[in-house]
Amino acid sequence: MKAVSIRQVAKEAGVSVATVSNVLNRPEVVAATTRDRVREVIDTLGYRPNQAARQLSNGYGTGVGLVLFDVRNPFLTGVARGAEDHLHAVGRTVVLCNTDVDPAKEERYLEMLLQQQAQGVLITPAELSREWVDRVRSRGLRTVLFHNSTDYPDVCSVAVDDVAGGEMAATHLLARGHERITCVTGPAHMRQSVDRLAGCRRAVTQAGRSEAAVDVVEAGAFTLDQGRRAGERILASPSPATAVFCANDLLALGVMQALTRAGRRVPDDIAVVGFDDIASAATAGVPLTSVHVDSHALGGAAARLLVEEVEDPGHRHRRLLFAPHLVERASS
Amino acid sequence: MKAVSIRQVAKEAGVSVATVSNVLNRPEVVAATTRDRVREVIDTLGYRPNQAARQLSNGYGTGVGLVLFDVRNPFLTGVARGAEDHLHAVGRTVVLCNTDVDPAKEERYLEMLLQQQAQGVLITPAELSREWVDRVRSRGLRTVLFHNSTDYPDVCSVAVDDVAGGEMAATHLLARGHERITCVTGPAHMRQSVDRLAGCRRAVTQAGRSEAAVDVVEAGAFTLDQGRRAGERILASPSPATAVFCANDLLALGVMQALTRAGRRVPDDIAVVGFDDIASAATAGVPLTSVHVDSHALGGAAARLLVEEVEDPGHRHRRLLFAPHLVERASS
């Protein structure tokens, strides 16, 4: 029942613990015959190196924190999976932490990770600021942010190129022959609203049209309900555009519900495009065209960045921007 | 930069390391004044007990494994969150592992957890068998299964009461005045198909009707596409029932797509009820009535069970069955 220790392996193999340790960590320094013998003993005895001891000895552990505001967020779920896949592949262990965007909770987690001597953390910061970044850094935690901000060139981060995404959606609609586009954004202060709208406008002007070709409807939140409301507002307009691009799938689904409820046909009367490509987009009554983000790849990239930062002293901080792509479905 | 050790705290506070350790672990044995002084030094110095050392010393760690076949599965995502919440609240650390139902991968994870000296694991087993259970146990890992099986009374497990869920759905439809129900199941060999259908039948017979009042349509898989196909088959029937209960939301959404595409109105012509209450159920064109499972609570319960098993020597293994509940929406 008691776990086998390196000492027992050493005794059994007739060598010193140092040699066993070498077999494990620098096999090239030990003679082939000894190495084989030791290895054999290792598996007949079922020896399993004790991580805690190892960690204590060399001063750092193998765990890294995955600090997300909520794994249930479909995007973050993908990110989590992507990160976990890569981290596990390189022999690291992922500690899951959900903050609910609560700085106090986040702080508790970071503290816990520090106690575990985690080497790094992949995080959606609850409140990003110069101060926060410095604080985390000063405690010796390598960090990769899931955040779309250019303000911190000294931290690695990964994010989605919202502008490019908005542009894709709009370009698609224009290609389908729509002359005017209604853009439903979320709250105006949110970066996603701003950037996705900006992308939409860029597509329009690059197609040689005036910016006036895009009507803006601002929803109070990125929710289904607000989407419905936005849909009603669009219907109330004297001459609604024939296409609507929503900054988020929930808004788009809400808009579609309002439209169909009012008897309009999607896409025949009005085309709809969303953003994020959540699962519901594909399963909707009229499957929704949406801008897809490969959250898995994003998580993987973040993990890679973190590992690089941990292992390579000459690491340069980088900001990775992921290009999304359009998934065309029946709604447009 | 170097972390503060217990020794420095001891020196600074003018006591021995043993006393500092006591302040941390058994505060009641140390005199109030000493205790306060030590505590003060602890936070002015920013001392953080080293988990690895602690773990090495007392022989076991604080981490527990959360081994799921895929966090992206919406149900498991909820479970993960529920488990994490509780585990964190009781000071434990959650190590996330995704197996993709691959026994080899699962094995690697278990091995890794063993090296970390994790005390327990919450797991969706890739291949459940007597042998597997014994093997895991013999290595000293406490285990709680997410699995609906009565075959292993000596292991804790949590699961959903599928029979009760099916019964609820059918009872609801009968109450709405439907005389006959079509039940769309997944593959016949899957427990979910069997149990949910059984529940449906039970409701029907308990309402004094013959079992013949439920038509069975077996779908090849729990997918949207198979749902559409099932929908078409229902339409092709000479006298379709006015209500359909699907063993899964994706099937239900597929059925609804087929129905509306054929010009039938849901729920006016045909009512539809699903199972699982995934996010898409609420956002569908016609919001779907579904049997909801509180995955968060389920994860929490599993966590509680595991902690109990780890901490209480007199622990009795239990099998928890969660009652689902019906969420009524527009589709029925």
Add this chain to the structure above:
DNA sequence: GACCGGGATTGAAGCGTTACAACTCGACCC
């Protein structure tokens, strides 16, 4: 004044690894 009991404190032995300095031992060279 010697003795006792018990609360408070402490010294030191582990816990299982790693890594470094030191050692062994043949082969090889002059």
Add this chain to the structure above:
DNA sequence: GGGTCGAGTTGTAACGCTTCAATCCCGGTC
């Protein structure tokens, strides 16, 4: 024969903490 070299191996300190037996100290007892 003595010396050098290098590959292989090993003894052991150190990592930071917990725990337990041992010690200390002080007020109370007889």
